[in-house]
Amino acid sequence: xxxxxxxxxxxxxxxxxxxxxxxxxxxxxxxxxxxxxxxxxxxxxxxxxxxxxxxxxxxxxxxxxxxxxxxxxxxxxxxxxxxxxxxxxxxxxxxxxxxxxxxxxxxxxxxxxxxxxxxxxxxxxxxxxxxxxxxxxxxxxxxxxxxxxxxxxxxxx
Numbered sequence: 446x447x448x449x450x451x452x453x454x455x456x457x458x459x460x461x462x463x464x465x466x467x468x469x470x471x472x473x474x475x476x477x478x479x480x481x482x483x484x485x486x487x488x489x490x491x492x493x494x495x496x497x498x499x500x501x502x503x504x505x506x507x508x509x510x511x512x513x514x515x516x517x518x519x520x521x522x523x524x525x526x527x528x529x530x531x532x533x534x535x536x537x538x539x540x541x542x543x544x545x546x547x548x549x550x551x552x553x554x555x556x557x558x559x560x561x562x563x564x565x566x567x568x569x570x571x572x573x574x575x576x577x578x579x580x581x582x583x584x585x586x587x588x589x590x591x592x593x594x595x596x597x598x599x600x601x602x
Contacts (some may be wrong), residue, residue: 454491461490523600527556529576545593545602561589561597 517524523540527533533551541548544559560568571586590599 457494458487459492461487462492525551525556531572533555543592543598544590559590561591564588 517537518539520537521539523543524535524537525533525540526535532554533554536548536551538548541551544551546559557565557568565585568588571584575584586602588598588600588602591597
């Protein structure tokens with residue numbers, strides 16, 4: 446079985462050949478230069494059609510990205526993404542507001558810096574366990590987080 450892109454290319458080639466058949470001489474009577482010109486025209490039209498498909502796919506991807514960003518930013522739930530080193534790699538505006546810190550300030554900062562001192566040991570224990578056991582899919586934990594004004598609030602991760 447041929448990959449999908451090969452079938453698509455062959456179909457595109459047939460479509461272009463049909464489009465150009467009215468302006469190029471039949472292959473049996475064509476001169477070498479005419480055959481070459483036909484091939485170049487076919488290739489050009491194929492490329493133009495592929496460009497249009499790519500533009501369309503690009504537009505769809507941009508629309509999907511914009512919807513994702515809108516959902517991510519406008520949700521009433523705080524999202525924070527952290528890496529294996531406990532550094533915050535991404536956060537939404539809601540999480541930044543909950544912590545009372547500008548979002549740009551949170552990026553590349555250590556997540557445990559915002560955990561209440563009494564919950565830090567618990568956090569490190571859970572985080573270490575998750576890091577060592579990649580097969581663990583989900584765990585729910587409750588932590589006390591600290592805002593920039595030193596007030597605290599409970600979160601569920």
